[in-house]
Amino acid sequence: MGSTIVSSSCDWLCSEEQSFIEWGSSEQDSPRRTYLIPEDIGSGWVESMHLPLNQVIRHGRVTFKPEVSGRLYPVTKMVEHFKEPVLCIQSVRTGLVILSDHNHKQDLIINRNASLFQHFDHRNSSAKMDTSEDVDYVILIIGDSVLRELFGEESAASLLRGLRVTLIPSGIVNKVPNHINAILHSAVSDHLTGATAKLHAQSKVLDYLCSLYKYFATEVKEEQSSQNVKELIHQVHNDLIQLQGKVPALGELAKHYDISVKQLSHEFRNTYKKSLFSYISEVRLNEAQASLQNTDTPMKTIAKNLGYSHVNHFITAFNRQFGYSPGSLRKKNNTAAPSKPSL
Known part of the structure; x- marks a missing residue:
């Protein structure tokens, strides 16, 4: 099954060398790629899995040297195109990320209490990280058709309304309870590999989506039923x-x-x-x-x-x-x- 992602390209902003890489729809299963960060700044990596139900989950870690604490360090520029609109969720377990959306000229701050939700059909963004703390992050990408297949038309629409990303394109930072974020972060395991790692990740992603729906979409329904428009x-x-x-x-x-x-x-x-x-x-x-x-x-x-x-x-x-x-x-x-x- 081909990924919803048509193409991805990444430029490591932290490297003085030519460091532009690309991968296509069939290459979203990607082993760890090392961040091209100067040794005196720190080190890091990112990995990607194409899950059985046609979602893509990425996990990355960046460790900074104590000597550079207190900076906002430019890390990557990302350009992606999709076969259909997607819901893109970005969450951090530790650290702080500032994502600059170049299409809409806005900066969005992501931390352990606030996740970024975007609904778009292409991405053009760059990321800076606060070097005061190591950054551990997860990105989840789900096509609209997959979302509807999982939830049904009405419930999928309710989830997007609850997250406030019904329009295409749209993006917003929402506060998410720690116990819900913890489910998403537990989807990626350092101890599992191959098909077992994918199965584990898929089960956790489904659990996370259900918890997200219960928290955000149910609240919207209650507001509507009380005619609080x-x-x-x-x-x-x-x-x-x-x-x-x-x-x-x-x-x-x-x-x-x-x-x-x-x-x-x-x-x-x-x-x-x-x-x-x-x-x-x-x-x-x-x-x-x-x-x-x-x-x-x-x-x-x-x-x-x-x-x-x-x-x-x-x-x-x-x-x-x-x-x-x-x-x-x-x-x-x-x-x-x-x-x-x-x-």
């Missing part, structure tokens, strides 16, 4: 504010968040005093105005990131909200900017 509407708002590109249709959003179209529309307007699409459009155009004033980002790129199919549609909407064109704003700022002295 205020928090859900705030979640919709926060997810859409972070989303780039076209905003999903109202019916699609309602299905994602397990709420009726009528209730979603009504509750959003009650909370934010505007229709959902009017509100998001206004926020995005304000962001566009700031980008035009403070960056040299091409207008076509700004329009695409805001979800406009054509730059002319963006220009019309911008003009309608502010009373002047985006081109005139950029021209005004370029004219006002002081020219650089010639050498």
Whole structure:
């Protein structure tokens, strides 16, 4: 069975040598690879297993020398492509990792009490580690189709809602009880090898997923049954504010968040005093105005990131909200900017 992962590439940022490695769908079963870390900094390794139910689990350890304590040390840059959207979970048993998501330009802090949950169809990120403590981490990657096969359509959707990663792409750090994290970390064993190690890891991953569902998804169901939708509407708002590109249709959003179209529309307007699409459009155009004033980002790129199919549609909407064109704003700022002295 081929992995959900189409390709993975890793660049060891901690090495001055050319250290770019790649592996494909059939190579996700990988023995320990040594981190190319200078000896005066420390040492480490990472290993990967493709599990029987088509999930991939990775385990890594990095040990730092006491002399370098207190730094944030760049370790790897990772680019991956997937056959379908995946749920990617990153958890640490010891240490602290700062993951930079280059697609969304955000830094996410992972420690023993807070795990990172991402829902995406490609990854472009880099990691720094706090050298104050050795880092022991686990990464679990599960395709959406595998998640639905394990849980069923409705329960899989409930889990994603509970984790707050229904949209693609999305990512959030959630606090997870230690007893649940411990199950995931026990999936990787130093004493087992081959098929036995995979069987052990698979059983622990299933146990972990069930515990995760019980903790996060059950809570969502209880909130919904008590008609406490205020928090859900705030979640919709926060997810859409972070989303780039076209905003999903109202019916699609309602299905994602397990709420009726009528209730979603009504509750959003009650909370934010505007229709959902009017509100998001206004926020995005304000962001566009700031980008035009403070960056040299091409207008076509700004329009695409805001979800406009054509730059002319963006220009019309911008003009309608502010009373002047985006081109005139950029021209005004370029004219006002002081020219650089010639050498």
